[in-house]
Amino acid sequence: MQQLWEQGGAWLKPGYTPPARSSPHKAAAGQDHPSSCGPRGTEPPGTDNQDLQPTLGPCISNANGDVYLCTFNSLKSFDDPEPIFSAYRFCVLESRWGGSRRREGTGTARTLRTSVSVEGRGRESSALGSGRHGTSASCIHRAPGALDHVVLGNEEWNPWEGDEKNELVASQQRYEANLQMIKNARSHLEQTSLRVQIWGKAAIGLYLWEHIFGGHLQPPDVTAQWREGSQKAGKTYFSFITGPSVVPGYFSVEAENVVLVLNGREKAKIAYATQWLHYAQTLIQTHKIQHVVVVLLGNEQCNNEWIQPYLKRHGGFVNLLFVTYDYALVNEEDIFQWPLGVATYRNFPVVEPSWSMLHDPRSYLCNFLGTVYKNSSRETLMEILKQDGLDKLCWIAAREQWQPQETNESFKNYQDALLQSDLTLCPVGINTECYRIYEACSYGSLPVIEDVMTPGDCGNSSMYHSAPLQLLKTMGAPFIFIKSWKELPAVLEKEKKMSLQEKIQRRKKLIEWYRNFKAWMRQKFISTLEKSFLPSDKG
Structure with missing residues (x-):
């Protein structure tokens, strides 16, 4: 990440030459008081104003009014829309004007600023600025702790001269204390990343x-x-x-x-x-x-x-x-149930809902494109669909052997069937959960699920008691669950009587639920990792 330096409130890129600084005795009216951490910086000449966009948060002062903490809410780069870091900036004000300390004919203020970026990508810097009557004129980059001979504009200043010595010692102590505060802040922020x-x-x-x-x-x-x-x-x-x-x-x-x-x-x-x-x-x-x-x-x-x-x-x-799957040892402590999802091994895409997907009437009441295994409930399903000509109302393409790889033609047919059907029939296979459930959701075709347990060791866990599909049921999946395919004729009869507007609302509800389900799984995954691996904040 490119280093950023502060010069008079402007964010500068490496290699950028700042304009010549005016005399500290000619500070423009209306400049920020050094006790402020300043407004959002302006872009250097010749740069794209979308490239760097720092956003400054509020400043907080201590009881003496001389320590300020600013939080940069975000700093975005042109290549990445996500915030790439946050930063703390401590501004320590050392004022010397008025009273017996005022030099004849001029007043001066010294501002010590220290900035640090987090995630190990920045480095500490300090700067001494000069201004008139408490106005910061500019900042220069110096090594931490260095308070030796400095030339500011046309004014030469020796920090160890005369009556300023005691004040500068105190300023140095404040600087070191705040530098330690910065290091502590960086350490804390690194721990929370x-x-x-x-x-x-x-x-x-x-x-x-x-x-x-x-x-x-x-x-x-x-x-x-x-x-x-x-x-x-x-x-x-x-x-x-x-x-x-x-x-x-x-x-x-x-x-x-x-x-x-x-x-x-x-x-x-x-x-x-x-x-x-x-x-x-x-x-x-x-x-x-x-x-x-x-x-x-x-x-x-x-x-x-x-x-x-x-x-x-x-x-x-x-x-x-x-x-x-419904693994019985799921405990929501260190073992969690994860959704099977779509068949990405067949390159099933991320589907973005279109207006026509949501609103157009669909040609078929239901679909089933899949393998029919011997002596399975899928054979029962095929028999029921043939009764009363129900198979004529649905897109049915049965095969006797499972095909791990789709041809371009068969894959397009499958997608078209999902898109053109109001319902997608989901009979059990080796497990109740199948890719078809999630793929139907992607196209707004409501899954009709055979809600029965399959042989094996799957079942209820200590956390869930609604197997099969306990994760989907817990998340309130708006599916049609049936215990036997003998219930299907009544389901299809009801489907015939639904208006297009009712079906449109159901599609919207299904697609919205699926979007929220994926967002919830994402957040659960992230929060589980952060809770487990980030040190807890004891305050």
């Missing part, structure tokens, strides 16, 4: 970054070997890396806090995931990183015992675990 690097080694990492965080990746090409992005949220600066070139030991570890996104669905994926965990453990042992968080695409039957020994509660090093 968290840097987190996310290693995306499973497709749900893209759902976290692009869909929940709303982040971007460069390059945009989804087939790129290396992709990265960054953003600041709350007190935390996040960076994200993903791609085949992200290999243990062959990339820069840029934060002491790491979020590792892993796939734990099957044995081969687990073997790969453990390699990353061992690498993270080595970094912990060599003090390269301090904390590890795992976001885990869990097993669809919640068989996640393999991760337990790595958790800190069991003697491991993983501080926090966010895991998909």
Whole structure:
């Protein structure tokens, strides 16, 4: 980040030559009193006024009126809309005018200013300014503590001369005390700033970054070997890396806090995931990183015992675990449920609602495009749809075998079906939760969910008692939940009687809920990390 220096209230870029300073005896009327930390600075000549935009907060003085604390609310750069740092500035006023200390024919005021930026990107500087009758004329950069011979304008001033000696000693003491205050403030602010690097080694990492965080990746090409992005949220600066070139030991570890996104669905994926965990453990042992968080695409039957020994509660090093599906060990302390999200491994996009998506009538009452497994409830669903010609009212495309990769044509058909259907049917598979639920929400097509538990170890946890889909239910998902597909004909009959206006309002409600759900998950993720890794403020 480029260093910024203050000169007479103006923010200057490196290499900028300030205009010649007028004599301190010709200070313009109406200049700020040195007891003020000053207004927002003006841009140097020839610079874009959008480049640097500091915003100054209020000043606070002590009982003597000679110590001032200003808070810069934000300083934005042209390249990054997020505030890139805040700063404290202490202004110490040393006034010497009037009375017996007034020099004949002129009055002088000395202003000592010290500024510091946080997050380790700035450095301390002090400046001595000269003005008339308490008006600061300018500031010059000097090393901390230096109060030796200085030339200000055309006036030569020796701080150890005569009757000013005692006052300057007191000024030096005040300067040193305030410098210590600045160091303490910087130390506190550095403690309240968290840097987190996310290693995306499973497709749900893209759902976290692009869909929940709303982040971007460069390059945009989804087939790129290396992709990265960054953003600041709350007190935390996040960076994200993903791609085949992200290999243990062959990339820069840029934060002491790491979020590792892993796939734990099957044995081969687990073997790969453990390699990353061992690498993270080595970094912990060599003090390269301090904390590890795992976001885990869990097993669809919640068989996640393999991760337990790595958790800190069991003697491991993983501080926090966010895991998909209704994992019974979710406790909201160090184990949290995480949404499955959309199928980013099939490049399902971030969908921005359009006017037509919300308002246009849709051609189909419902849709189901998916695999029909033998002896499953999906076979029952197909049979019911064929009764009374209901399949003619819905977009149905069943297949007998699961296809992990979509063709361009099949993917477009799927998106069109979501966009053109009022309802999306979501029968259970290996687990009740499926990508289709979140993808339907993206297009405003209301999910109709088969609300039954599937075989395995998933179920209620100590925190939730509404499995399956306890996370979505807890967040008030406005879905249609049915226990049997035999209820579907009544649902579709009711759907036929709904007006377009009623459907429009329902779409808006669904899309708004999904937007809020993602925002809530983002905030929960950030606040959990900050609460766990930032030192608590004892006041």
